[in-house]
Amino acid sequence: MTAPDLNLLIALDALLAEVSVARAARRLGLSASAMSRTLSRLRDTTGDPLLVRAGRRMVLTPHAEQLRARSQDALDEARTLLTPATASPDFATLRRTFTLRANDGFVEAFGASLIAALTQVAPFASLRFLPKTEKTAAPLRNAQVDLEIGVLGDVGEASNMGPEIRVQTLFRDRFVGAVRSGHPLEAHGAPDAERYVAFGHVVASRHGTGEGPIDAALDALGLRRDIVAVVPSFPAALSVAQASDLIALVPASLMTQRAARRASTASASFHVFDLPVATEQIAVSLMWHPRMEADPVHRWLRQHVLSVCRAADATLR
Template identity: 40%
Template sequence: MTLMQLDLNLLAALDALLEEGSVAGAAERLHVTAPAMSRSLGRIRRTTGDQILVRTGRTMTPTPYAIAVREQVHELLQQVRGVLAPSRELDLSTLERTFTLRWHDSLVALGGPALLAAVREQAPGVRLRFIAESSVDTPELRRGEIDLEANANRPTAPDLRADQVAETPHVIVVRRGHPLTRVKAVTAARYATAEHITVSRRGKLSNALDDALARLGLTRRVVAAAPTDWAAFEFVRGSDLLVTAPESTTRSAATALGLTLLPLPFELPPAAVYLSWHQRYDTDPAHVWLRDLARTALASRGDPHL
């Protein structure tokens, strides 16, 4: 008999027969009729080549083979049930797992400490690996090498999931005493005539800001691109450059560096924060738990949207 011809229902029937020691008892245990259980016993006998249970007076006695395999059959049935009907209960106190998170650097600074604190409190055996974003698109999320991604991009691949967990308006970041801090009001024209630095892990010198300015008939001069917010802030605090960045991910760092935040003088869609993962983790209890904590950590520190 090939593996494909095996009926796993016979394993459950054999376990019940060996536990109950009778066809009637096994039938009641599995909620089937006695004739149906009798037919299952016949199939088990044909499959194993052993009688399994033999009549001795008014009772049934297991054969030596049945006695020898009784514990093995029970353990095997439990293993099969664990594979085909896994428990969704999660014991955080005993969970040991390492999650790899690829988050934008500003989001690590914004929500990482709160996430780690919650994880350590609830599941001390869990470790988090925050890794830097790449300058090119990489397939680690789809390959399962990245558990959870967080940035401003909603993935388009059908096998990737994404939740928008927060959004925040953009602000202008300048040094103290910058010429824009001394004017009565920052206008779009004054903003455009200043010298700019962009934040782009790919080194892009233009973004949605340029499209918004173009609709106003304005252009700006971008003199440099920095890979992270912190790097851009270092350029800004020693010059008259300005950088435009999401407020929630910028305020604490800018304040620590003694920088000034100014309102953006024209309409620009708010910056969104997306959590992304591969569909293989949709029903993974530990991953669901981590996603919930990550949503809370990012939304509570920023401008909540969802």
């Protein structure tokens, strides 16, 4: 089987975009006759007429319509392959989907800001967020995701990520308590430990385990909270707290972003308070595989994630 002439891909993309032999010729700096000959070659290669006359104009065949988006993607990928790693990308025309693995709380807190920051510079880029069902570096190693966002201090994550994974701290977060607006706790300010454990609690855990550092701190005071419900995400914990008298334990970053949105929307309000016992701050980190270290587009993505998240750091400290 004869290998296809990959130079035809450039002509195909021009013809499908312009839907005109003459305009495609001008776009590529060719004569109309040369472009007509190229179209004939493309027809032989694809086994389809591609462009046919309809009255005084040309129209694409159904097969050509299907090829239009694919040809653009293929040409963009080919150009990327042949671009030096040190070259500055053209973000105005960049067509690329970036995949980030993060929990629901991060997506709710930073997703909209991150999408806006990226698409302002690269309007044809897109983001795809995947859930963190388990803590492993396999999606980074297998190129299933571009970036992983998480807390390295979580049990098992540091050992599961592996020594080759690049890590950068995004910001430091802390846990706070949140109850619905009008909750009995709201009238008395930040509760002490005894009042804190007087109400039921809803906590977020992917694995269904409810206890954490706050329970160890309460235990040192001879107190224990009543964990009534365990849900898989922080937004889910807030939904339960909004419709009950339960206290939700959530990251301060999530509540800060919700408060900012509530200033311009009719979103549900919460009473947020500092915990009555001391707990350590948590470092939220950005992780990627070293093969992406020198990629200029990936560096640009990492910088935007860092900029968006660092803006929250001063607020949370």
